[in-house]
Amino acid sequence: MIACSTKKDNFATRNFQALNTKYNVLYNGGIALDKGVETVKSTYTDNFWEVLPVERQQLPLDPNNSEKTKNPDFDRAELKATKAIQRRSMNIDGSERNTQIDEAHLMLGKSRYYDQRFIPALEAFNYILYKYPKSDKIYDARIWIEKTKMRLDNDDAAISNLTNLLNEIKLKNQTFADANAILAQAFIKTEQKNSAISKLNKAIQFTKINEEKARFRFIKAQLFEQLSQKDSAFATYQEIINMNRKSPRVYVMHAHIRQAQQFNFDKNDTILFLKNYNKLLADRENRPFLDVLNHQFALFYDQKKNYKQAKIYYNKSLKNKSGDQYLEASNYRNIADINFYDAKYVAAGKYYDSTMTKLKPRSREFNFIKKKRENLDDVIKYESIANTNDSILNVLSMNNVDKNKYYQEYIDKLKIADDKQKLADDKKNKNATTKNPGDTTNSDLAVNTSGANKGFSGLPKPNTNTESFGTQSNFYFYNQNALAFGRIEFKKNWGDRTLKDNWRNSILASTNFNPETNINNDEDDEKKSGKAGKIALDPKYDLANYIDKLPKNQSEIDILAKDRNFAYYQLGVIYKEKFNELKLAQAKLESLMTKNPEERLILPTMYNLYKIYEIVDLEKAAVMKADIIKLYPDSRYAQLLLNGNTNKSANDSPENEYISLYRMYKNREYRSLISLVDKAIDKYTGDEIQPKFELLKANNIGKIKGLVEYKKALNYVSLTYPNVSEGKEAEKFINKDIVAMEALQFNVEKPLSWKIIYRLDCNNDANAKPLLGKITKFLNNAMYARLKTSTDLYLIDEDFIVIHNLKTENEAKDIVSILKEFTEYKVTETPIIISSDNYKIIQIKKNIDEYLLDPKKVAKPVEKKVEASKEIPEEIKKMMLENNKTRSNQSPMPPNMPNLGQDQMQENDPAPGQQMKTDEMRQKK
Structure with missing residues (x-):
């Protein structure tokens, strides 16, 4: 009982507490700590595509569950270390008498370090320096302090302190090796690769652990590669290979792969390379690494331009999944590249899609592949157009004999392919029926699912061995289940038939059957039911079908x-x-x-x-x-x-020319802009800026021709360039805003203001100037100072002179009467009195003639909210062909969408590419 006390300082107490601490609490804590470290090493997945870290660390803790450790062994180790410190510490007269307590503090710091609680870990290690300056673990504690500082990104301090520490260490043991390894890691983080290689050499020399020797050599070889010292890297990888079983297999295999990546196809022996690599593939021990081995073999054939073999080994690599996401991404990417160069663009696009699923979303390579994939959509589109049109034009260039020969050869190939497929299907069905002849649920169903018109050709052959009726038989007519199923199938295929001659001819059952007018009914019915008739009638075997589809005009x-x-x-x-x-x-x-x-x-x-x-x-x-x-x-x-x-x-740059034309658009010079923007489109065909001109033209069309033509122009943008963001925005505008504009009706709301319109031929200034002068003279009267006038474009050849701000319809009628009757005005032109809301509609739709037919027309009630159509109507899709008659395709950016109904508010139109942002700002306001 005396030795149990932690307050008495004597030989028995000191040794009892030290032994109990070492072989009980710290022993169990050490086992838990070692187990946790081994778990980290075994579960940690090294990324061999980058320089390996000197020390493996478990993944960061879940921020949503930070209280729970990733590895419970570290929690147990910390608990044991804490227990040793609390229950076994002998702090007497300010001095620790238990020689194992420094070990307990070291274990406490390590468990916190591996648990990624670096600040508490640093406190535990610093406590050793503070309380136990003469401890034999002082160097270990200092090394762990610097490791912890590195985890806190204090690399410069770690480098300085570790350099001083190495000068102090006298014994060249494992501690010396650990210090050099950690210092090498610090140099790697600060991009001092040569210094890191020097420290790794010392760590390799003094460490006693073979796994560390192999890992440090692999890191050293990777650094040589980054320094472009390929010979040194190759030699270092060979050192790992020479370690053989002393090294973990993963380092040996990746050393082989790294050496293969440095293979020179012009200078090295390819036969020897294939021999060695085939040996690696055949080794059973290398099965866990078949993914990387097959990938490297594929790269070999890829560089030899044997793309067929390369694809085979890329697919083998994908089949042997190991969890290496980047390896899978590389396989998909390389297969996509091969398909791209083979002009298989659709397949390439699918493989690029698969590549992106394996890459980090915000990585540089992901963005590169994403951009390449988006560009590939345009390639697919234009390659399809080029190949299809080339094929049609090639056929059109032939004479009639050659055309018939060309299509007949194609039809013959189709027939051969279909016959082969039929034989394969029949063989498959036959195998299905003979596999389990006594099982009606399998064999008979397999026979009859081959097609309604195959009759009984797929039934199993009768069994020549006679059997009693009381036993199960393979013969079809002895199997009651098969017979019942056959009757059902017969009725489904042929309907109700009378047992008589020519039972196939259904017309015989009719009381109105006339043999003179139905001589060939048997043949006709056979054509309907038999396979030969199918071939004769199938359009894909009809030569005339292909000839008739060729364009004639x-x-x-x-x-x-x-x-x-x-x-x-x-x-x-x-x-x-x-x-x-x-x-x-x-x-x-x-x-x-x-x-x-x-x-x-x-x-x-x-x-x-x-x-x-x-x-x-x-x-x-x-x-x-x-x-x-x-x-x-x-x-x-x-x-x-x-x-x-x-x-x-x-x-004269395209940008300056666009700015000039856009300025004309903002100044409402719509008519002058028509020819200039067409010239710009032709001039900058293929340039990146052409989309802007296309959209400017679409907006100008909306101002001059109205909603219908504007919709077509925007459809041209959206359908021609569906894969760019601008085209998508154009389609959104068409499916939402255009639909809303189309739903506008006259006389929906009670008018709040009115306008007077005079229609003018814009080519006849003789009438326009006198009329505008009379109206201006009238408005100069102080009584009508609030009224404003403007000349608004309506169509390409027609303008409106408009008087604005009239409060009521009666006021408008009074003014019209004054302008017409008073001697000083005598306006003879026919006026149109219209509400401001209706005026907006006629400017959007250019439908004033429709309005004049019934100005007081009652609007139809709106039953539901107008929603954007999810599909573009067929008549709009046909617009592409119409537009192609005037100009070919290009790839513009999407639209700046003008407010067609408010020419007088032109300054509110947004610049191209800014409409959506402007709309969002308006909504926020």
């Missing part, structure tokens, strides 16, 4: 050629600008030049080819430059080639 053929040429141009620009695939771009643009393109495509195509030749072929670039300057000396491309970025070219 020259205008239709011209549209096909025009769309094909524009698709080629778009593909060339997309490959060049967005994918940097110069060979693909060059092929498309050079092919376009051989297809007699429209004049507006020739110069941009030549200029883009020139920019490509500047990189791939300087001689061709010089020739193309000379041709552009010679053939188009006044073009902006020629000026760019001659003058470079001069002030003139800067002033």
Whole structure:
């Protein structure tokens, strides 16, 4: 009992408490701590795509459940260390008499460190320095202090303190190795790679743990790779491989893979490489690493341009899933790239989609793949147009004999493919029936699901072995269940039939059957029910069906050629600008030049080819430059080639030209803008700024032609460019705001103000000026000072002179009477009195003639809220073909949407690309 006391300082008490602390509390706590560390190491997933950390750490704690530790073993270790300190400490006269309490504080700090509570851990380690300066664990405590500081991102202090510590340590033991390893990690975090390699060499030399030797060597090799010292990296990876079973298998396998990544296909022996790699694949111990091994094998074939084999091994890598998300992303990405270069753009898009699901959403590579995927939508669209139109135009260029031969060969191939499929289906059904002949629930169902018109051809053959009727038989007519099922199927296929000759002919059952007029009914019925008849009647086997579908009108053929040429141009620009695939771009643009393109495509195509030749072929670039300057000396491309970025070219830049045209739009110069914006669209075909001109044109159309044409113009943007954000916004506007505008009706609300309108031919100034002068003279009367007048555009050839701010209809009638009757005015033009709300509608819809038919027409009651249609009507979809007759496709940004009904409030129209933001601000206000 005397030895149990922690207050008495004697030999028995000190040794009893020390032994009890060491072999009881700290022993169990140490076991829990070691178990927790091993759990962290076993559950930690190393990312071999980046430099490995020297020390593995468990994932951060869940912020929503911070009180619960990730690993309960660390909690137990902390509990034991706390128990040792509280119950076994012998602090007598300010001095600790239990020699194991410093060990308890060290365990307390470690458990908190691994539990990611770094500030409390730092307190525990510092307590050792404060209370036990002569402890044999003082160096360990200092190392753990610096490790903790590194976790708190205080790397500079850690480097300084560890450097001093290494100079103090006399014994070159595991503690010395740990200090060098931690210092190496600090150098890695501060991008001091050479210093890190130096410290890793010492850590490798003095550590006694083989797993650490392998890990430190792997990190060292990765640093050599980042320093572009490939030979040193290769040699270091070989050291890991030479460790063989002393190293964990994961380091050995990844060392092989890293060496393979440095393989030089021009200098190294590919036969030896394949031999060694096939040996690795065949080794049963390497099964957990088949994903990375197959991936590396795929990369080998990818670089050898054997894409078929590469895809096979990429898919094998995907099949052997190991949880490496980036490896799966790399496989999907590389397969997508292969499909892209094989012109399988739809498949490539799907693989890029799969790639993005495996990448971190905000990473740089994710954004790159996302942008590439979005651009691929345009490639898919234009490649489809180019291939389809090329195919049709190729057939149209044939004579009639060649056309028939071409389609007949296609039909013959279809028949062969269908016959093979039929044989495969029959074989499958036969196997299904013979697999379990006595089981009616399987065999008979399998027979009869082959098709309604196959009759009994799929039934199992009769069994030649006779059996008694009392036992189960394989013969169809001995199986009552099969017979019952057969009767049902017969009735379903053929209906009720009388047992007589020509039972297939259903017309025989009719009392009105006339054999003279139905001679071929048997054949007709057989055609309806038999398979041969199906082939004869199937449109896909009908030669005339294909010939009849070919376009006949020259205008239709011209549209096909025009769309094909524009698709080629778009593909060339997309490959060049967005994918940097110069060979693909060059092929498309050079092919376009051989297809007699429209004049507006020739110069941009030549200029883009020139920019490509500047990189791939300087001689061709010089020739193309000379041709552009010679053939188009006044073009902006020629000026760019001659003058470079001069002030003139800067002033004539697309951006400045757009600003100038947009200023005209804001100044309501709509008629002048029509031809200028068309010229700009042709001039900047293929440029990134062309969308702005397209949208400016759409807005201008809305001002001049009204809602119907405006809707078509916006549909052109949304349907031509559905994959860009602007096109999507245009579609939203069409499906919501345009629908609301279409629902506007006359005389819905009680009028609050009125207007007087005089219609004028805008080409006849002789009438406009005198009328405007009379109205202005009338309004100069002080009595009517509140009234305002304006000249508003209505149509391309018609204007309105409008008197605003009339309070009532009667007041408007009085003013009309004065202007007409008074001698000083004598206005002879016919006035139109209209409410302000109705005036807005006629400006939006351009339907004043409809209004004049019945000015007092009662509006229909609105039964429900107008909602945006989710689908674009078919007649709107046809708009694309109509627009193609006037100009080819391009890719603009979406719309700035003008308020068509309020020309007098033009200054409120937002700039292009800002309409949506403006609407949101208005809603907030």
